[in-house]
Amino acid sequence: xSHRPPTRSPxxxxxKRSRIDHLTKEDFKNGLFLAPMVRSxxxxxxLFALKHGASLVWGPEIVDKAVLHSERVVDPVxxxxxxxGKQGRAIFTTHPIEKPYYIFQMGSxxxxxxxQAARMVQQDVSGIDLNCGCPKPFSTHSGMGAALLTNPDLxxxxxxxxxxxxxxxxTVTAKIRLLPSQExxxxxxxxxxxxxxxxxxxxxxxxxMRDRDAALVGRLREIVEFVEKMGxxxxxxxxxxxxxxxxxxxxxxxxxAHSVMIARAAESNPSCFxxxxxxxxxxxxxxxxxxxxxxxxxxxxxxxxCISQFKGRHVAFDKAQxxxxxxxxxxxxGFDDAALSEMVGEWxxxxxxxxxxxxxxxxxxxxxxxxxxPPKCAAEVPLKDIPPAAAxxxxx
Ligand SMILES: Cc1cc2nc3c(=O)[nH]c(=O)nc-3n(C[C@H](O)[C@H](O)[C@H](O)COP(=O)(O)O)c2cc1C
Numbered sequence: 566x567s568h569r570p571p572t573r574s575p576x577x578x579x580x581k582r583s584r585i586d587h588l589t590k591e592d593f594k595n596g597l598f599l600a601p602m603v604r605s606x607x608x609x610x611x612l613f614a615l616k617h618g619a620s621l622v623w624g625p626e627i628v629d630k631a632v633l634h635s636e637r638v639v640d641p642v643x644x645x646x647x648x649x650g651k652q653g654r655a656i657f658t659t660h661p662i663e664k665p666y667y668i669f670q671m672g673s674x675x676x677x678x679x680x681q682a683a684r685m686v687q688q689d690v691s692g693i694d695l696n697c698g699c700p701k702p703f704s705t706h707s708g709m710g711a712a713l714l715t716n717p718d719l720x721x722x723x724x725x726x727x728x729x730x731x732x733x734x735x736t737v738t739a740k741i742r743l744l745p746s747q748e749x750x751x752x753x754x755x756x757x758x759x760x761x762x763x764x765x766x767x768x769x770x771x772x773x774m775r776d777r778d779a780a781l782v783g784r785l786r787e788i789v790e791f792v793e794k795m796g797x798x799x800x801x802x803x804x805x806x807x808x809x810x811x812x813x814x815x816x817x818x819x820x821x822a823h824s825v826m827i828a829r830a831a832e833s834n835p836s837c838f839x840x841x842x843x844x845x846x847x848x849x850x851x852x853x854x855x856x857x858x859x860x861x862x863x864x865x866x867x868x869x870x871c872i873s874q875f876k877g878r879h880v881a882f883d884k885a886q887x888x889x890x891x892x893x894x895x896x897x898x899g900f901d902d903a904a905l906s907e908m909v910g911e912w913x914x915x916x917x918x919x920x921x922x923x924x925x926x927x928x929x930x931x932x933x934x935x936x937x938x939p940p941k942c943a944a945e946v947p948l949k950d951i952p953p954a955a956a957x958x959x960x961x
Contacts (some may be wrong), residue, residue, distance in 0.1 A: 677754025
């Protein structure tokens with residue numbers, strides 16, 4: 566929760582920055598993406614991923630109803646945008662600097678709710694992604710996540726509704742898992758692609774597979790070729806077991822995928838998108854992460870969790886230093902902890918942030934110096950005007 570006086574007005578930074586071109590199907594090609602990760606995909610993680618080379622970043626899945634019960638609050642000093650739940654606690658935060666690269670992932674089992682939630686967040690995101698892969702009961706019991714894989718009518722109706730309701734500058738995408746049979750997977754993919762999505766991510770595991778099971782990347786090439794033959798220019802992104810920028814080259818060669826998405830390797834080290842990722846993350850990334858997290862008012866518990874997931878090769882940091890580092894972190898109850906402050910040094914989060922802004926703004930051709938104007942918005946399209954889902958061709 567922000568300690569600064571909130572405002573509902575657009576952030577000052579957003580207003581000053583030059584207009585940035587919206588995403589197109591092409592932006593989902595030749596990319597290396599940060600995967601959606603509940604908790605681990607917090608704003609500071611996404612900003613560090615962007616700083617170190619991620620082309621696009623997916624936020625953690627947020628359920629449509631949670632968005633609908635939230636209130637959007639802008640921090641007038643940092644520009645941080647928080648969607649706060651009933652207790653005033655942020656259900657997610659974002660910053661205008663990440664907007665051109667930020668895909669909001671939604672959990673939904675209802676086209677109307679999905680559209681309402683998407684309309685609420687569309688001013689802060691570049692795309693809406695539908696989670697069709699989460700196998701956890703909290704998601705599947707209400708028909709969301711991986712439950713959609715066996716309810717393709719509902720899955721496609723949500724995507725169709727989102728596509729119809731969102732303005733063209735907001736992409737609509739989906740992230741699915743493989744079905745046990747390749748034939749069924751291809752049928753599902755065909756229906757999904759026909760909804761008008763801009764890109765498709767395939768987590769190369771089936772619903773019943775655990776993360777420790779090797780991803781079935783060998784099945785992807787046929788799917789990629791199938792989608793290419795459909796001729797809609799849709800990128801297929803591989804997800805599963807990629808360890809970083811260098812490994813992504815191998816994954817693309819192996820699968821023919823247009824792009825690669827990384828989850829756990831990025832959770833361990835958000836700089837893995839670089840060909841020269843940071844080593845000694847405790848010494849390099851952690852202090853920077855803490856400074857940035859404090860500046861952006863990131864929830865302390867969430868910050869601590871994300872840092873506890875960092876793992877890296879040790880070069881200069883010996884065993885005793887590692888032990889002290891973990892003891893200090895475990896004991897700390899907040900950013901103001903004295904031992905933590907000693908470990909971090911100066912709380913120069915604003916400098917960390919400015920550095921990230923510099924790196925992001927130095928990015929290529931999507932940045933255009935044209936006068937800022939509000940995006941054309943389909944927010945007023947009544948729900949009744951949204952066309953029904955494409956006719957079913959797959960038996961669930
Ligand atoms: C901590 C954690 C949280 C996750 N949360 C989400 C999520 O919110 N939405 C989603 O589609 N997948 C989620 N996933 C799955 C990942 O996006 C990804 O599909 C999976 O971990 C396989 O990629 P990997 O082998 O690179 O880890 C999560 C994974 C992890 C480890």
